Amino acid sequence: MSGKHGHKPFEGHMHDYMAHIKAVEEDLEYYRAKRFEPRIFYLLRRNVVTFYDLLKVRAALKKKDHFFQFAKPQGKNIEARVRYLEEWLDEYVKGIALVSARTVEGMDMVTEDNRKERGDYDEFFKIKKKEHQGTLEERMANLQQDLTDYSELLEVFVQALMRRGWATREDLTQRWKQLHDERAWAGGVIVAKAWSDPEFKQALLATGREALREMGVHQGKVGKLVVVENTEQTHNVIVCTLCSCYPYDILGDTPWWYKHESYRTNIVQNPRACVKELFQLELPSDKELRVWDSTSDVRYFVLPQRPAGTEGMAEPELAKLVTVDSLIGAGYALEPGQLREREAAHGEAEMPRVRPD
Amino acid sequence: MSETTGKYKIGDAVMVAVENPKGNPRTPKYIRGKRGVVALAHGRLENARDHRGIHDPLYTVKFDLTELSACHDSDTIWVDVHEEWLREVERDS
Numbered sequence: 001m002s003g004k005h006g007h008k009p010f011e012g013h014m015h016d017y018m019a020h021i022k023a024v025e026e027d028l029e030y031y032r033a034k035r036f037e038p039r040i041f042y043l044l045r046r047n048v049v050t051f052y053d054l055l056k057v058r059a060a061l062k063k064k065d066h067f068f069q070f071a072k073p074q075g076k077n078i079e080a081r082v083r084y085l086e087e088w089l090d091e092y093v094k095g096i097a098l099v100s101a102r103t104v105e106g107m108d109m110v111t112e113d114n115r116k117e118r119g120d121y122d123e124f125f126k127i128k129k130k131e132h133q134g135t136l137e138e139r140m141a142n143l144q145q146d147l148t149d150y151s152e153l154l155e156v157f158v159q160a161l162m163r164r165g166w167a168t169r170e171d172l173t174q175r176w177k178q179l180h181d182e183r184a185w186a187g188g189v190i191v192a193k194a195w196s197d198p199e200f201k202q203a204l205l206a207t208g209r210e211a212l213r214e215m216g217v218h219q220g221k222v223g224k225l226v227v228v229e230n231t232e233q234t235h236n237v238i239v240c241t242l243c244s245c246y247p248y249d250i251l252g253d254t255p256w257w258y259k260h261e262s263y264r265t266n267i268v269q270n271p272r273a274c275v276k277e278l279f280q281l282e283l284p285s286d287k288e289l290r291v292w293d294s295t296s297d298v299r300y301f302v303l304p305q306r307p308a309g310t311e312g313m314a315e316p317e318l319a320k321l322v323t324v325d326s327l328i329g330a331g332y333a334l335e336p337g338q339l340r341e342r343e344a345a346h347g348e349a350e351m352p353r354v355r356p357d
Numbered sequence: 358m359s360e361t362t363g364k365y366k367i368g369d370a371v372m373v374a375v376e377n378p379k380g381n382p383r384t385p386k387y388i389r390g391k392r393g394v395v396a397l398a399h400g401r402l403e404n405a406r407d408h409r410g411i412h413d414p415l416y417t418v419k420f421d422l423t424e425l426s427a428c429h430d431s432d433t434i435w436v437d438v439h440e441e442w443l444r445e446v447e448r449d450s
Contacts, residue, residue: 110405110406110407110408110409111406111407111408112407112408112409120382121382221406222404222406222407223402223404223406223407224399224402224404226397226417241385241387242382242383242385268387268425268426268434269387269425269426269428270426270428270430271422271428271430271432271434272428272430272432273428288431288432288433289430289432289433290432290433290434290435291432291433291434291435292417292435293385293434293435293436293437294437295383295384295385295436295437295438296383296412296415296437296438296439297399297402297404297407297412297415297437298399298402298415298417298437
């Protein structure tokens with residue numbers, strides 16, 4: 001599972017359905033308002049795709065010509081229904097990624113254009129996110145409706161791109177397949193090698209992306225990579241207070257809370273209290289906390305400390321101890337006992353964090 | 358990456374401008390007008406996926422938390438700032 005709700009490598013039972021649903025709500029609004037609709041506006045302003053194209057396409061569209069086929073629910077129990085909404089969200093997010101400069105001829109958009117379109121620098125342009133309320137059942141029904149509506153606009157938009165000749169079905173289909181190819185999650189592989197190979201670790205800390213080249217992991221292309229090391233004396237945490245920059249081109253998407261305004265505000269105002277409250281990390285008073293605000297052309301990740309009790313473990317085993325959170329500084333790498341417990345319990349590590357109200 | 362292309366060097370005390378007439382927006386409000394120390398010098402970075410053109414040399418500036426917030430913890434915030442946003446200050450007056 002590569003979703004934003006799954007923290008690799010775990011997947012399993014859920015305990016708090018409302019927390020899962022809140023995470024889906026949060027992510028869905030983020031991707032709609034921050035990733036998808038800014039793209040539409042960008043193309044509308046340039047007469048690449050117009051409202052009228054969308055209307056015409058919608059009127060003529062037949063079910064059999066749909067590009068996207070979103071999955072059906074796999075059961076009626078609550079866990080299956082929550083999982084279904086999460087998977088639908090993941091598909092919707094991939095669908096947005098499909099509509100990018102790689103596949104659309106008229107879309108010469110860079111990230112900075114997107115930030116402007118969505119109002120990162122100007123309240124006037126901000127696309128308002130929807131507020132969610134109600135019981136678990138009501139919220140799930142609302143989400144289902146939102147996903148239906150948002151997916152429909154995505155479908156119509158993609159159809160309009162094809163109709164206007166900016167993208168071909170063949171190219172889109174090929175890219176859609178690529179987006180579903182599981183790439184082994186690089187985070188664990190990189191960290192395990194750094195723990196095992198001092199020379200590689202030095203190279204990684206000194207040269208960032210350069211050091212990844214020889215490893216055969218995907219290097220990514222966005223900005224300069226800086227890796228910061230957690231030690232006995234120092235704990236590092238990453239944030240982007242301006243938007244949500246992260247080396248996603250190497251490590252995949254961030255957990256939903258990384259993009260949430262409360263994290264982005266609190267971590268630079270009162271970091272020690274923030275990591276305690278959000279991540280249950282109680283740092284010793286003599287340990288320095290460093291917060292790295294990725295505001296520009298550098299992308300950061302944390303090299304977590306190697307856990308106790310891992311002497312003599314091989315890299316593939318070590319890699320399993322590395323969590324998504326530990327690369328942001330929102331957690332530690334797991335000790336082998338913790339990994340066993342979590343594997344046995346199936347899914348503690350999968351728990352999305354409750355939105356801090 | 359070159360560490361010698363910029364005006365500032367590691368260890369220099371700097372202040373972040375309050376406004377920037379050139380308008381590069383990638384400097385958050387909470388560090389504007391605040392003092393810090395240059396911790397990393399990245400030089401001019403090309404980042405074509407992110408934006409067009411090349412900005413001024415980039416630095417990571419280290420700020421004491423107490424300079425930025427009412428919090429008393431002795432922790433530090435490290436922020437990336439382009440040269441156009443930085444001003445020289447006398448060391449520890």
